[in-house]
Amino acid sequence: MIQVASLHDTPEGAPELSADVEVVIIGSGAAGAAAARRLARGGVRVLIVEEGPAVAPSQFVSDSFGAMAQLYRDAGAQVAFGPAFLPVLQGRCVGGSTVFNGAICWRLPRDVWQEWVAADPALEGGLPWEAIERALDEVERDLEVAPTDPAIAGRKNELMARGAAALGLEGRPTRRNVRGCEGLGRCLQGCPRGHKLGMDRTYLPEARTAGATLWAGCRVDAIAWRGTRALGVRGTTFSGGRFTVRASRAVVLAASAVQSPVLLQRSNIGDGPVGEGFQAHPGVSVAGRFDEPVRMWEGATQGYEVIGLRREGLKFEALGFGAEILAMRLPGAGAEFARAVGEMDRWADWGCAVRARARGTVRPSGRSGVKIRYALTDEDLGRVRRGVRVLGELLFAAGARAVACGVHGFAEQIDSPKALARFEEEGPRDPRAYPMAMTHLFGTCRMGSDPRTSVVRPDFRHHRIENLYVVDSSVFPTNIGVNPQNSILALATVAADGILRA
Ligand SMILES: Cc1cc2nc3c(=O)[nH]c(=O)nc-3n(C[C@H](O)[C@H](O)[C@H](O)COP(=O)(O)OP(=O)(O)OC[C@H]3O[C@@H](n4cnc5c(N)ncnc54)[C@H](O)[C@@H]3O)c2cc1C
Ligand code: SF4
CATH class of the missing domain: 3.50.50.60 (FAD/NAD(P)-binding domain)
Structure with a gap:
């Protein structure tokens, strides 16, 4: 009981x-x-x-921040300290x-x-x-693990498949632990119908x-x-x-x-x-704007993955979250930002998980807290830059008209993949420049x-x-x-x- x-x-x-x-x-x-x-x-x-x-499925809330307050440790605000503050997301x-x-298996x-x-x-x-x-x-x-059913995959996942095929990168519908998934796109807030196993x-x-x-x-x-x-x-x-x-x-x-x-x-x-020996897979994401509606909050939350560069320590996944999180990834300020928000349904955000070599520490802090220390190595940051480049290339190959890398010190928005090749070599060396989070923790x-x-x-x-x-x-x-x-x-x-x- x-x-x-x-x-x-x-x-x-x-x-x-x-x-x-x-x-x-x-x-x-x-x-x-x-x-x-x-x-x-x-x-x-x-x-x-x-x-x-x-918490029962009927109690799960649809907004991302509400879900973090309800289900995540420290309402999603736990961080690793180091040259950059890296969010460390966990359940409680x-x-x-x-x-x-994300139900990815x-x-x-x-x-x-x-x-x-x-x-x-x-x-x-x-x-x-x-x-x-x-x-x-x-x-x-x-857990009834099976490839994502194309009938409920949603456009964001179909587009990633198209991008991977155009670049000749191995990809596949994600294998997930779901039963009767309707593609409501709410895995990261808890499935309200209890389809995720x-x-x-x-x-x-x-x-x-x-x-x-x-x-x-x-x-x-x-x-x-x-x-x-x-x-x-x-x-x-x-x-x-x-x-x-x-x-x-x-x-x-x-x-x-x-x-x-x-x-x-x-x-x-x-x-x-x-x-x-604390290790992780820091994740970085890149957003792209398409001419057609994508509605990234619809369809299987994470229904497609690109796995051709796994041996290099890079794995790419379509992401699905609410509009309030996507808004944080849109480019511009003032009128430009308002325009981007107005066409939010055309944006997709895809992520890359990096098999980083960095090793950190976890120590008790205060009465019941923890202190995580973690610093990416130069080699890890090189992988992060490569991950950003490939994410941008995948988005363009899938038909995106513009890509927003979200990297400080780099063009807020680019309209061709050419700039990306230079980015891998010349992009920022400072981890604070990258929007990253960690969800896979080890060691x-x-x-x-x-x-x-x-x-x-x-x-x-x-x-x-x-x-x-x-x-x-x-x-x-x-x-x-x-x-x-x-x-x-x-x-x-x-x-x-x-x-x-x-
Ligand atoms: C946002 C997010 C998305 C993810 N997506 C995927 C995915 O798609 N596929 C995948 O394979 N993995 C995914 N992961 C990772 C995966 O869910 C975790 O690796 C896995 O659940 C870790 O299992 P665990 O038992 O070690 O810890 P957890 O599942 O985090 O469980 C640990 C539990 O212990 C409890 N606990 C901690 N301290 C105490 C204490 N002192 N007393 C009592 N209880 C305590 C916590 O409250 C928590 O409920 C994701 C993780 C996150 C955060
Ligand atoms: S995609 Fe939607 S319906 Fe499917 S398991 Fe996730 S939350 Fe449930």
């Missing part, structure tokens, strides 16, 4: 909310839900503790970021796993490819059917441990009450690549490189055989605290260059199988 903490809050002085279970799971996003479902189906008494609220609700993500590329094994051969036996493949197959089957619609109810309990509105403040054993967790409900959970078998940390390392540090479990509790250079073992167990497991993308040794949701679901499933065997 989903229990909301306020219903169980105790008046001052009364005993705090408490529970005794076999396994407590911290976080209900991709990683927590996958582990919960597997463990509950394996007959384990599981409690999932989630900081954010449970039952289902985590899967509730409002990728399998973990085998070449990425091979890179991990090359750097640490112990991973080959500890995290075998066959186990990952089996788990990926299961995720794809259960996020964790709130799938693994969490399935875990509940198998006997798991979920507490919403309960933030874990610390993991309790003694010697080499984790004992449980303690925390605070959203209305300020206290709770404790005793776990006889295991504590499973699935609070995301930002929150998991912070929770370890707050619990004085600072062994190894915890909070270091802050990385997995490995050596406790000096890793936080968990190849079987997801903490090096020192033997019944503490970390199962989210913080354990990924590196970023992966593709959308991570299904890789996280698969690896958390593999981790849960290990807990069942332990």
Whole structure:
């Protein structure tokens, strides 16, 4: 059952909310839900503790800023500090970021796993490819992953396909985890009809059917441990009450690549490189104006992707969001801006996710905050410039009449692809010039055989605290260059199988 903490809050002085279970799971996003479902189906008494609220599809709002306030951590205002402030978007609700993500589904590329094994051969036996493949197959089957139906793709996705074909770049309709998608274009605000098969619609109810309990509105403040054993967790409900959970078998940390390392540090479990090695896929976007109506807020939210440059660390996606966000990307001021707003239905905005090499840090800050530090390398910025160039070329190749790169220090609007070639060489070297955001996060509790250079073992167990497991993308040794949701679901499933065997 989903229990909301306020219903169980105790008046001052009364005993705090408490529970005794076999396994407590911290976080209900991709990683927590996958582990919960597997463990509950394996007959384990599981409690999932989630900081954010449970929100039903009928409660999702259509405007982007309202959705951020409702579903996103810090209302979407979390940033990484460095030479530039980079927004770091994450969920804080039952289902985590899967509730409002773009539904783009990728399998973990085998070449990425091979890179991990090359750097640490112990991973080959500890995290075998066959186990990952089996788990990926299961995720794809259960989440009904399939290419976007052309009938609901919408013009923005069709145009990207046209641009990719004209440039000879490999592209494809995005494979997504949806059922009966109507192309309402609202994935990033949460699908109001429940068509997106996020964790709130799938693994969490399935875990509940198998006997798991979920507490919403309960933030874990610390993991309790003694010697080499984790004992449980303690925390605070959203209305300020206290709770404790005793776990006889295991504590499973699935609070995301930002929150998991912070929770370890707050619990004085600072062994190894915890909070270091933070990696991401910074995303940059470019807008283009067409002669025909595009209405980028209609159709499958992210229904087409260009994948031909993945090995270069660049992946391109059609974007779909509300007019209020698109307005921020339109060029000009005063009358010129008003004109652009007047023809907003003709603009499309496409994004590029960059497999950046930069590594940052995540540390606790204040009573319950985090401080992320992150600086793109020169090589990363070179990739960002190349990404902007290719996005502009794709837009022109698809028929755009004008392109607005949104890069400070570069022409606000250009009307031919010629200027783009120069841009790759001569565009700004300053990261503050680029409109970027990060949504795919990795590496802050990385997995490995050596406790000096890793936080968990190849079987997801903490090096020192033997019944503490970390199962989210913080354990990924590196970023992966593709959308991570299904890789996280698969690896958390593999981790849960290990807990069942332990
Ligand atoms: C806008 C956006 C779009 C995206 N689009 C895609 C996409 O199309 N395809 C794709 O593959 N990936 C996408 N992603 C990324 C993907 O959704 C995430 O990588 C994935 O959900 C991460 O899983 P997770 O379990 O690590 O964390 P999350 O899903 O973020 O869940 C972590 C949960 O833990 C909770 N939590 C944190 N700390 C505590 C605490 N102390 N106590 C209790 N609970 C806590 C949080 O509130 C949160 O609900 C997108 C992400 C964003 C933000
Ligand atoms: S595109 Fe629209 S209908 Fe389809 S899953 Fe996303 S929000 Fe739902």
